[in-house]
Amino acid sequence: MLNPLLRAEWLREGRSNRLAVSIIFYNAVLALIIILFMIFNTESFQEGYYFDPAVYRFQYFIISAIQVGLILLFIPFSVWGIFIRDNDGEMLRRYRVIPGFSRKYVLSKIGLIMSIALLLYISSLPVLSLACIYSGVAWTEIIRLGFMLMFFSFWSGSIAVYAFICRQNGIRGFSLDVFINLFFFTGTLLLSEFIHSVAALSQGADAVADSADICMLLVSFNPLVCLTGYLANITGDNSVINAFCSHIGFDNSGKMFSFTFFKLAGLAGILIGLLFLYRAVAYLDQDARRRDALVKAETL
Amino acid sequence: MLEFQNLTVSRDNRRILDQLNMEVVDGSIVGLLGPDSDAKRMVLRTAAAIEYPDEGDVFLEGDSVFDKKAGTFMKYGYMSDDHVFFHQLKLFEYYEMCLSIYKIRGRMARIRIEDIIELLDLEKYTDLYLEELPLEMRPFVSLGQAIIHEPVWLLLDHPFNGLDGLGRERMKNLLVQFHDQGMSILLNCSMVPEMTGLLTDVLVFEEGKIAVSGPIEEVVEQIMHERPVRMHVLSNMDGALDVLKTNDLVERVIVDGSHVIFRFRGDDIEEARLLSAIVKNGVLLQNYTRDRINLDDILWR
Incomplete structure (x- = not known):
């Protein structure tokens, strides 16, 4: 195997109770949603097996959104558990002098995180298929949801790996992880709103038009944009992005917008993930004399 | 290396x-x-x-x-x-x-x-x-x-x-x-x-x-050579101390009742000469020995 650490990580994770509990909990939540939908729409079954797909379309919408939400919620805690166990710190200090070890270490962590996310997705396929059948959604949406989950697990996992590597303390790593996630989820929106408001107040219509481009660029770094595009594709309702664009004065009526904007957001998310992984490797590789000196300075 | x-x-x-x-x-x-x-x-x-x-x-x-x-x-x-x-x-x-x-x-x-x-x-x-x-x-x-x-x-x-x-x-x-x-x-x-x-x-x-x-x-x-020496002097304590004080290889002399404890930095021959000088000075010695030490006390941690 090219990365010996990834195999060791997978063996360690597979032999712990945490993975099994995660799969059970994950699928239990999804199954509960299906059951609740059936309970609250029993009248649909009164005339044979007739049911209203339009109602169930939102079931798939909710299940997809919850899956992404669970991944985003699950990953910081999962990565915290991965980093604090079992003498990782000592192993890292012992082998960091070997060239290439830092890269393998970081890649093993993100590889494990994405493998767990893939396993959760695969385990949820029966539930997803059922929701797909009831809602009348095309089966290709399941494939797209898989890609969406991999995207979010890569994005969130990269940030979490960076945060826990840069902060030796688990609490601080978790805090940094949450902070960075909040920055991208809400900070980009708040910042674009701030830019739009300043432009509108200070310089009039021309400035608003220019600031709309900047705002859209900022928002493209928000990973929820990809989710919005995916969910809009299921429901056929693009009102969220339409409302935002009209608020900041951006013309999104062109066909190219739908094609490029969400793709751009996806690409931005992948690049951000790669950037955080690169920074994590760089942090491990930087002159450890300086790092140990910083640790000494912090304790003085 | x-x-x-x-x-x-x-x-x-x-x-x-x-x-x-x-x-x-x-x-x-x-x-x-x-x-x-x-x-x-x-x-x-x-x-x-x-x-x-x-x-x-x-x-x-x-x-x-x-x-x-x-x-x-x-x-x-x-x-x-x-x-x-x-x-x-x-x-x-x-x-x-x-x-x-x-x-x-x-x-x-x-x-x-x-x-x-x-x-x-x-x-x-x-x-x-x-x-x-x-x-x-x-x-x-x-x-x-x-x-x-x-x-x-x-x-x-x-x-x-x-x-x-x-x-x-x-x-x-x-x-x-x-x-x-x-x-x-x-x-x-x-x-x-x-x-x-x-x-x-x-x-x-x-x-x-x-x-x-x-x-x-x-x-x-x-x-082992740096262990303190302990002498039990029965008489003429002043004579013993005079000899010890004039010897450059003797340090840290302590008198404890009729016992004299000191450190000696010389080799075996020089130590023998010191002992002879003390006896020649009319000092009556009952015992001349090196203190026991536990090697582990020094090297054990």
Whole structure:
């Protein structure tokens, strides 16, 4: 195997109770949603097996959104558990002098995180298929949801790996992880709103038009944009992005917008993930004399 | 040769190593002894490039151990005292991972692991997870991880910890075997009886510096020779003190009732002359002896 650490990580994770509990909990939540939908729409079954797909379309919408939400919620805690166990710190200090070890270490962590996310997705396929059948959604949406989950697990996992590597303390790593996630989820929106408001107040219509481009660029770094595009594709309702664009004065009526904007957001998310992984490797590789000196300075 | 140049390490606002300069020649088994356990541990950890010094450097066969490109990491193996493992791996998997980190894979890795398991007598434990290993086997697993890539230097931090008498004997025999195969060994240990037949040289640390160093026989003789002398004087105490005060090799004279205690820095002949001078001065001695000391009290930590 090219990365010996990834195999060791997978063996360690597979032999712990945490993975099994995660799969059970994950699928239990999804199954509960299906059951609740059936309970609250029993009248649909009164005339044979007739049911209203339009109602169930939102079931798939909710299940997809919850899956992404669970991944985003699950990953910081999962990565915290991965980093604090079992003498990782000592192993890292012992082998960091070997060239290439830092890269393998970081890649093993993100590889494990994405493998767990893939396993959760695969385990949820029966539930997803059922929701797909009831809602009348095309089966290709399941494939797209898989890609969406991999995207979010890569994005969130990269940030979490960076945060826990840069902060030796688990609490601080978790805090940094949450902070960075909040920055991208809400900070980009708040910042674009701030830019739009300043432009509108200070310089009039021309400035608003220019600031709309900047705002859209900022928002493209928000990973929820990809989710919005995916969910809009299921429901056929693009009102969220339409409302935002009209608020900041951006013309999104062109066909190219739908094609490029969400793709751009996806690409931005992948690049951000790669950037955080690169920074994590760089942090491990930087002159450890300086790092140990910083640790000494912090304790003085 | 393993060379420490002007090595200074501070942690938590405390100087652990202070301008350490020392050379450890190839082919030796050097014991780090003395009361300063932090300094001894830090010597090994800086030599293994685990801790970075504030000043100075460590050179192994002319290359800095902190220089990744020099590849010195292949030349030494480090064994920690807390036996760091991945507890949910089995023995073979753990060794396989360690070898892969050193880019040794495939059939060669498998053969090497089987040799190590056989050498360390770990065949019975290959099906167990590392967390299930008996405590007395963990030092040997840790030793296996240190030697798995066939280094020429071994840096061992308390290799005898957690072992009973038979285990210590087995560990000692293994270290002697590695030494006979050409490995040089630097180990942090307590002065237990097995050490006298194992070590070729010792370095005694106190307060971040080397207090005593050299071949173990010379160090022990030096320590034994520095034991205080105790005389029981029956009469003419003043005469005895006069002789002692005029001798340059006598220091720290203490009178305790009818006993006189002092340190003598000379050799056996000079000591005999001192004793003769005291007796010639009319001093009546009932007893002249060296205080008993426990060698472990000096070297044990």
